[in-house]
Amino acid sequence: MxxxxxxxxxxxxxxxxxIGNGETYKQREYIYENNKYYFPNFVTLYQKLAAKPRQQEAFENYLMSSRRQEKNERLGEFLRRIDFTDRDLGGYAIERTGAEVDVGIDLDRLNEIxxxxxxxxxxxxxxxxxxxxxxxxxxxxxxxxxxxxxxxxxxxxxxxxxxxxxxxxxxxxxxxxxxxxxxxxxxxxxxxxxxxxxxxxxxxxxxxxxxxxxxxxxxxxxxxxxxxxxxxxxxxxxxxxxxxxxxxxxxxxxxxxxxxxxxxxxxxxxxxxxxxxxxxxxxxxxxxxxxxxxxxxxxxxxxxxxxxxxxxxxxxxxxxxxxxxxxxxxxxxxxxxxxxxxxx
Known part of the structure; x- marks a missing residue:
């Protein structure tokens, strides 16, 4: 033996x-604020938005929108626009290092991650x-x-x-x-x-x-x-x-x-x-x-x-x-x- x-x-x-899992975070799936990239739990986010029907409807329209202006709007920008300030949404955050982008590029303007x-x-x-x-x-x-x-x-x-x-x-x-x-x-x-x-x-x-x-x-x-x-x-x-x-x-x-x-x-x-x-x-x-x-x-x-x-x-x-x-x-x-x- x-x-x-x-x-x-x-x-x-x-x-x-x-080491990838074959998936990406789209530009509408993370928030850049306070020197962090935050990846919220979307189930939690949706449940909290559902407490205010107007915010929930705006969120659904945002995710389905094909208009160029709204299509390029980042998640953080959208949440600020509808005055949704809660960030206790589960998920996790990654600290900014300064190496994420090239010179002159907005830290919030990454492609898919x-x-x-x-x-x-x-x-x-x-x-x-x-x-x-x-x-x-x-x-x-x-x-x-x-x-x-x-x-x-x-x-x-x-x-x-x-x-x-x-x-x-x-x-x-x-x-x-x-x-x-x-x-x-x-x-x-x-x-x-x-x-x-x-x-x-x-x-x-x-x-x-x-x-x-x-x-x-x-x-x-x-x-x-x-x-x-x-x-x-x-x-x-x-x-x-x-x-x-x-x-x-x-x-x-x-x-x-x-x-x-x-x-x-x-x-x-x-x-x-x-x-x-x-x-x-x-x-x-x-x-x-x-x-x-x-x-x-x-x-x-x-x-x-x-x-x-x-x-x-x-x-x-x-x-x-x-x-x-x-x-x-x-x-x-x-x-x-x-x-x-x-x-x-």
Missing amino acids: QQYREFQFILRTLAPVF AKFIKDPQGQPYIPGSSLKGAIRTILLNTRFGYEEPHWGGKDDICHNIRVSDSEPLALSSLIIAKKWDYNKRKPDPNPLPLTRECLKPFTKVTFTITTVGDEAADLINGLSKAADGFYKQYEARFLKDLNSKYRQHGYNHPIYLGGGSGLWTKANYGKIDLDRIRADTPRRMKMKGNGVFKLTKAKRVAYKLRSVKQNLVAENSGKRDTEANIGFYEMGRCCFSVKEKSDV
Whole structure:
């Protein structure tokens, strides 16, 4: 009988991390007031508006309106217009950081905001499948020599590595972050009209990994070294071309998670065929070279790594900074430690 072993996997986000649930908050579904983005519970909002029939009718008309003027009216603007001041509406709020928009853009004028995945209690978490996919990428590019291991059936090594969902996270760990692309042939990163709920840099996330059999346990025991090896490949293939002022120096077993981290953090380098990808891609979307760098902005964070205090972002973060303490990050970058629970 094969032995079961449990490992504690502790992830530290070194940059904003986005794990989406496939849904978005529309512009009429949140309120920006008092330096917060507030996402009310619409059932509670409707019940309170129903106490005053005129306000209820105005709200229904507002949601169904197709007139341009009302269509562009934000929820906060509408509630102020009908003199509805109650904000005890359930839901949750995310503090403004100043990194949500580009220079000169009203903080209340975001596009749709992609939602971070949450559990039935409304708490953000990282699904085990997301972490397992990142582990699989590391192993494919290091331990398996680019050859696909056995998937499916009794010899499925991936089946023998079982990753739990993370422990629930506090809503205060969320920030709102904008997507930026950086082309090395241009002087500055380019902001894109895509905004997401993300975990803030240096959030601690805890998982349990259960292995079945010696091979799976050996793979997890060697995962830190494998992650360092994959990062060297990623750096040589792609990251070396990123301007040093946008790179995060100082890491401990890097791993990239979630949406927006880019092709090269998820690829099997031995099997990727760029010529085929380009041939199958419409001309206007065709990737040039190795593609563009995926960045985002957030507040600078200082942390201690092996007793050395380091910044997660470079001091010079580009000309477009909205505030002195805002900097660019590599989207989805994290680090981790993993130990067998008997040793914890």
